[in-house]
Amino acid sequence: MNSDIIEILLVEDNMNDAEMTIRALKKAHIANSILHLKNGAEALDFIFGKNKYAGRNVDNKPRLILLDLKMPKVDGIEVLEQLKSNDSSKTIPVVVLTSSNEHPDIEVCYKLGVNSYIVKPVGFENFTKAVTELGFYWMLLNKSSE
């Protein structure tokens, strides 16, 4: 797999959630290349071409980043903060997918410039529907800046 060209970057430490998200996206034929990274540090390395991803052509940006909030090491909020404060990455649409519907997270994310904030539904049908719809919107309907 050519790791340079990625349509959707999924940053998610929960393997079950990741599996179901990827399954939903693939079933809906929304994306062909999805990269799943398990923590925030890896995601930042990928975007900015550092450490493991040193030398990667960072101009190949994902068209959408799906970001979980609660992750070990570097959490979703930190990732969001760095993405949105860096000129090279701030135009990438970021959708936060979270289990939490606690308000502080929502407010912080919107202040940092998140493009969408989705609370993962418990029910599988709703979950699939939510992931499909957001993929559909951001990948197919939304006109990106580039």
Add this chain to the structure above:
Amino acid sequence: MSNKTTSSLNESAELFKLLVNSIKDYAIFSIDLDGFILNWNQGAEYIKGYSSNEIIGKHISIFYTAEDVANNIPMLNLEKARTNGTYESVGWRIRKDGSRFWANVVFTALYDDKGHLHGFAKVTRDLTQQKQTEENERMANSAMQEKIELQLQISHKELSDYKYAIDESAIVAITDPKGIIKYVNNNFCKISKYTAEELIGQDHRVINSGYHTKGFIKNLWVTIANGKIWRGELKNRAKDGVYYWVDTTIVPFLNTDGKPYQYIAIRADITERKLAQENLKVLNDTLEKRVDERTAQLEIANKELESFSYSVSHDLRAPLRAIAGYSSIIEEEYSNILDDEGKRLLNEVKHNAQQMGLLIDSLLSFSRLGKKELRKTQVDMNLVLEVVLKEINAGTNHHAEINVSSLLPAYADYTLIQHVFSNLLSNAIKYSSKIEKPLIEISSKQENGEVIYSVADNGAGFEMDYAHKLFGVFQRLHSADEFEGNGVGLAIVSRIINKHGGRIWAVSELGKGATFSFALPPQ
């Protein structure tokens, strides 16, 4: 003696007689050697009441009191006049009408040319008026004297009573202008444990506790040195080192120049009160400290609860999503190899996962309520009901008849009060769903300054014995297979009403419906 001389003598005798006669204030008459009256002037008539016809030839004892006569006073008086040439006496005399008068009497012995005694002249003056005046004055003076003395006695008695009362009740000391102790009473000795001998001649430094600031003591001295009364509470030290508190009034006594010549200090023992106050302060401080500690603990507990609910919302939902998700995937991908029982069991797994998801959501909203600030506004409850009814009718299949009376407005948090009605109405629908003609009535009324809102149904109801369990978290009066529910809804409603400063209660009879009411305080 020439004629001329005789005539002039006769003339002057006549003139003298006229003169004597005309004197009214003095009885002037002459008597013979034996005391018989020889002549009588007008004054005598005026003073004694006898005319000259009546009296001439009578004996002078007629003027004397019976007592004097018995004592031979008239003749003794004459005797004294004979011996001394003149005799003056003062005493009671009797008038013709028998009344007494106070008289000054002067007897003068009369001699002829040859020096032989031939009679006496008697001049009597009525001193009654004068005596009366004197008597009155004397009486008045002595009455005044008596009065003054009585007053003095009373004053002295009162003064000693006051002193006694003060000595009994107060701690008293008298000092000179320099503060040297001149007098202390028993109470002073009792509380300071010094004897009077040890104290007199000392100044108050002997009982100084060192508690008060120099400024405080200076203010005391400046006040009294300026002739003003000082009042305050002083902490003193007794001979044995024990401290005591006295409520103190120091009164300066001023001389005519307005300078204090002594100070009287009157004190009351307030040690117990002070100790009680100190104890109270210690208690208060302890209490405050404890409250602070508890508040801090509570804040920590709240923080913990917050992070706990965050964890619950985050970490419990993920595995639930997996359970529900993988069940669905099995259902989608493998339903052809599952028999009906397998599909039923899988459904149960999915259903329970969903229930648990709802439960977690309810719990979270319950704990969030604790943190939420109320935003109270004037709320049109009719509008609230309209919205709630629309939502319920859209979201649930029910066959209940719902009657809403015109509702009084409330001063409440719009979102939360909407939640309350939504919950109560859902419950009413749920618990009346199994009867043929469910009827739900929503009304309001004003009572004792509160507005009371009620939601009444004719459904299953409950036993009043368990009414106290209605509003507790996870408390249910029906099993889940009878009526679905997780026991959080009414706990949330109750918490909302409590936050508004209101009350909530329910009245029911098993099988005869239930009425849930809540009261909200006015704005």
